[in-house]
Amino acid sequence: MNIQKQEIRKPMNKNSKSTSVRGFRILAIVLLLPAALVLLAQNVEFPPWPVPDEANEIENPIAPDKISIEEGMAFYNINCKACHGDRGEGDGVIPAASLVSKQALDQTDGALFYKLLEGRGQMPSFRAVSETELWNVINYIRDMAGPKKDIVRKNATIKVVFNETDTLNEITAQVWELQDDSTEIPAGEMKMGFYVKRYFGELKIGGDRTYTNDQGKVTITFPPDLPGENEEGILTVIIRLEDMEFNTLEVSETLQWGTPKETYWTDKRALWKNNDYVPIWLLLSFGGITGGVWLTIIIVMLQLKKIHDINRKKKTA
Ligand code: HEC
Incomplete structure (x- = not known):
């Protein structure tokens, strides 16, 4: 009896050992696989993207001045940053090509312009966008990648007033430049971006020429018929300082300024809903x-x- 028991036990022991080892292996794979995939995804190499000769030769008609670069930056933050990352290194949520590698920068502006128009794979085509905006964003990419002079970016503060009247809603932003002696002076000619948060990205409001006056102030009218995020018309407004000489600075506020999001029984009701x-x-x-x-x-x-x-x-x- 005893001997028999031992004989039975032995293989059982062996068995349980090997299953626990296998368990560990599976666990290790399950834990390591996502990490490996993330690493792989970050090293994605994209095949060469040939550009026709005539596209290579298109000249950039927009001078890379402060206004163009700032417009380009605003456009980049809304339309490109999610994939190409904060600094254009291609490290956004969707792995994208680096825009600041030597290989990317050796191309002509015309070639970059062609690629923005065409798109490829995950890279969308920006044909629907005005050409000026595309040249601006190209100017911004070159600036972003350019040799960083010792720019000491300045600091500022934004004060925002939300003004509700019966007929319209207004947002006034006032920018104050912080000086070395920690006093503040109104900052004129600053480009301010006004946005409303949407599911994907941001919606620009208030028009294109939103620069502060010599009191550091700029006022925009809030669009009256913007759908909110819910039945109460809640939405999030972002006010951002978009001046190259300053550190990035933004203020956001949740307001009840949207139109109530309607729930249509036709498209909102579904079997799996509550x-x-x-x-x-x-x-x-x-x-x-x-x-x-x-x-x-x-x-x-x-x-x-x-x-x-x-x-x-x-x-x-
Ligand atoms: C949805 C993600 C996504 C968005 C948004 C996006 N890109 Fe891309 N982009 C990619 C991917 C992925 C590639 C690589 C495509 C390929 O080579 O097949 C790429 C490639 C490029 C290239 C070509 C790089 C090279 O050297 O060939 C340029 C230039 C570029 N993107 C600029 C932009 C700009 C500017 C914007 C915004 C206006 C933008 N992209 C928005 C994903 C994106």
Whole structure:
């Protein structure tokens, strides 16, 4: 008996050991695989992207001045940063080509312009955008990659006033430059960006020429018919200083300035939604069926009561 038991135990022990080792291996793979994938994804190499000769020769008609670069930066932050990353290194949420590598910068502006128009794979085509904006963003990419002179970026503060009237809503931003002796002076001719947060990216509001005046102030009218994020018309406004000489600075505020997001029963209701959003037909048929069942039960009960009453009458009779 004893010997038999030992014999049985031995292979069992072995077995359980090997399953635990296998368990560890599987666990290790499960844990390491995502890390490996992330590493791989960051080293994505894109195949060469040939550009026709005539595209190579297109000249950039926009001078890379302060205004163009700042416009380009604003455009980049909205349309490119998610993939190409903060500094153009291609390290955004979707792995993209580096825009600041030697290989990328050795191309002509015309070639970059061609690629922006065409798009390839994950890289969208920006054909729908005005050419000026594309040249601006190219100017910004070159500036971003350029040899960094010892730019000491200045600091500022933004004060924002949200003004509601019966007819319209306004946002006034005032920019103050912080001086070395920590006093503040109004900063004129600063480019300010006004945005509303959307599911993907940001929506620019307030037009293109949003520069502060010599009191450091700029006022925009808030668009009256912008859909909010929910039934209460809540939305998030972002006010950002977009001047190359300053550190990035933004203020955001949640306001009830949107139009209530409508819930149409046609597109909002679905089988998998919670009680408030199930399809009408489902509500009706559910109601119909349960109503019918209850009706049947009530009728049966009434009939039973009738029989009961008749019986009682018979008894007393
Ligand atoms: C959805 C992600 C995504 C967005 C948004 C995006 N890109 Fe790209 N971009 C890519 C990917 C991925 C590639 C590599 C495509 C390939 O080579 O197949 C690329 C390639 C490029 C290239 C070519 C690089 C080279 O050397 O060949 C340029 C230039 C470029 N992007 C600029 C921009 C600019 C400017 C914007 C914004 C206006 C932008 N991209 C927006 C994903 C994106």
